[in-house]
Amino acid sequence: MPNPGVTLRGILLRWPVHPTIDQRPSPMNIPAPLFLCALFTAVFTSSQVRAQTGPNAIRMEVRVLSEQDRKDLKGTQVDAVTQKKTLAIVATGAAKNPETRKGKWMVFGRNLTNENVVLIDSGEFKIDLSDHGVQRFESKEVSTESAREHATAARKGANAQRGKIKKVGATGTKYIGYGVQIRDGANIVAEVFDPPSLKQNSP
Numbered sequence: 001m002p003n004p005g006v007t008l009r010g011i012l013l014r015w016p017v018h019p020t021i022d023q024r025p026s027p028m029n030i031p032a033p034l035f036l037c038a039l040f041t042a043v044f045t046s047s048q049v050r051a052q053t054g055p056n057a058i059r060m061e062v063r064v065l066s067e068q069d070r071k072d073l074k075g076t077q078v079d080a081v082t083q084k085k086t087l088a089i090v091a092t093g094a095a096k097n098p099e100t101r102k103g104k105w106m107v108f109g110r111n112l113t114n115e116n117v118v119l120i121d122s123g124e125f126k127i128d129l130s131d132h133g134v135q136r137f138e139s140k141e142v143s144t145e146s147a148r149e150h151a152t153a154a155r156k157g158a159n160a161q162r163g164k165i166k167k168v169g170a171t172g173t174k175y176i177g178y179g180v181q182i183r184d185g186a187n188i189v190a191e192v193f194d195p196p197s198l199k200q201n202s203p
Contacts, residue, residue: 058093058190080147083175087139095129106179107142112170146172
């Protein structure tokens with residue numbers, strides 16, 4: 001028999017309330033280890049890109065293998081940065097006989113002197129899918145050197161007194177992304193650019 005002291009209003013007031021979208025904790029309130037873990041995962045998976053077009057195309061996964069070295073620039077508070085990038089490409093699809101498809105990789109950078117986007121290096125590779133329809137290929141290592149804008153202080157005289165401050169503009173080239181294309185004759189059967197805007201800079 002229902003309890004006369006329990007009303008529908010009382011049940012509703014005691015019903016658990018789940019947070020709405022606006023009530024969910026912001027990233028600033030998430031415990032640091034969980035937030036950093038999520039951030040790391042996002043950065044790591046951003047180098048994996050897949051592309052596929054057409055029924056007879058090839059699916060690609062591209063990872064950027066990176067190394068970076070820093071050296072002090074004498075008389076400044078900035079470093080000379082050397083970036084080394086290698087594209088690790090995994091292609092999957094159906095093999096053709098004869099195989100007429102070819103691949104091309106491209107690595108792009110930004111000239112820090114004039115801010116222009118430049119093609120740092122590129123190369124071609126043959127499509128040679130295994131019996132399981134998989135091919136792994138690595139581009140050659142591409143290296144860039146750069147230094148951001150900084151100031152130097154000239155020293156004059158025997159007492160090495162500080163002289164006039166000299167402003168030095170940014171120099172060198174900094175890596176900004178890559179592109180991979182697979183063609184069958186004049187037709188592009190698969191391609192990926194990261195970021196996509198680099199396609200307009202492809203040769």
